[in-house]
Amino acid sequence: MSKQPKTLKKEDGEKTRKLIMETARALFMEYGYRAVSTRKIAQVCKITQPALYHHFSNKQAIYLEMLRVDLEQMKLSLSSIINNKKDLQECLQHIIYYLLKTYPYNLNQLFHDIKHEIADENQKVLRQWWEEACLAPISALLQTASEEGSVHVPANTSVKQYAYLLMSLVSQSEMEKLGSEAEVKEKAQFLSEFIMFGISTTFRDKKKA
Incomplete structure (x- = not known):
């Protein structure tokens, strides 16, 4: 039983990471790299900036x-x-x-x-x-x-x-x-x-x- 929450947390983390990349791709292609901030990516993903930085250190890493x-x-x-x-x-x-x-x-x-x-x-x-x-x-x-x-x-x-x-x-x-x-x-x-x-x-x- 103790392992189940960890498994779910890992799966959720992978989904969030994938969501960040898919969202960033769409924004980069529509507005260009410079015009897109990590704040904007987080907003569209409906997550906080700290949550985004948990997966990626900065915009270039994404x-x-x-x-x-x-x-x-x-x-x-x-x-x-x-x-x-x-x-x-x-x-x-x-x-x-x-x-x-x-x-x-x-x-x-x-x-x-x-x-x-x-x-x-x-x-x-x-x-x-x-x-x-x-x-x-x-x-x-x-x-x-x-x-x-x-x-x-x-x-x-x-x-x-x-x-x-x-x-x-x-x-x-x-x-x-x-x-x-x-x-x-x-x-x-x-x-x-x-x-x-x-x-x-x-x-x-x-x-x-």
């Missing part, structure tokens, strides 16, 4: 842990998609669909906040997490496809540039606030075709359809 958790999940999900899809276009389409459905960030806002608001040593950590979670698996996929002849990557262009392009397109699409499942699937198909075949082929095929 931001770092929020991104660490999100990027770790992204890394696992993208690896799973890549390992289970043999066709390149299908794989790209599923990657983009996943990102459109689950990726909560506007890249312009995210990178601006990291550059101007986050301590230099933490910026390096975040860049490493970002590389490992997103750019590395997509770049590796495109590199393999290039070596197999599935796609052509110009000699003066790196596959990493295409990975950045993909993420930028996904970020811009996120701002469109795609509503229905059909819209998300159509956008994922269009962007996968654009990445693979380029603007001329993509639009030519659209006109034929």
Whole structure:
């Protein structure tokens, strides 16, 4: 009987920690890092600031842990998609669909906040997490496809540039606030075709359809 209250307390603590990160993510993306205070996060969570500080020492700690958790999940999900899809276009389409459905960030806002608001040593950590979670698996996929002849990557262009392009397109699409499942699937198909075949082929095929 004596262990039950401790178990409940631990579960409540985990729920509160998750709530803080989810609330902070929404506020950071809507207002930007600088405009959001720990007081505001606590108010929206309906907890006290001391309760928030029990889980996180400051606002930057919330931001770092929020991104660490999100990027770790992204890394696992993208690896799973890549390992289970043999066709390149299908794989790209599923990657983009996943990102459109689950990726909560506007890249312009995210990178601006990291550059101007986050301590230099933490910026390096975040860049490493970002590389490992997103750019590395997509770049590796495109590199393999290039070596197999599935796609052509110009000699003066790196596959990493295409990975950045993909993420930028996904970020811009996120701002469109795609509503229905059909819209998300159509956008994922269009962007996968654009990445693979380029603007001329993509639009030519659209006109034929």
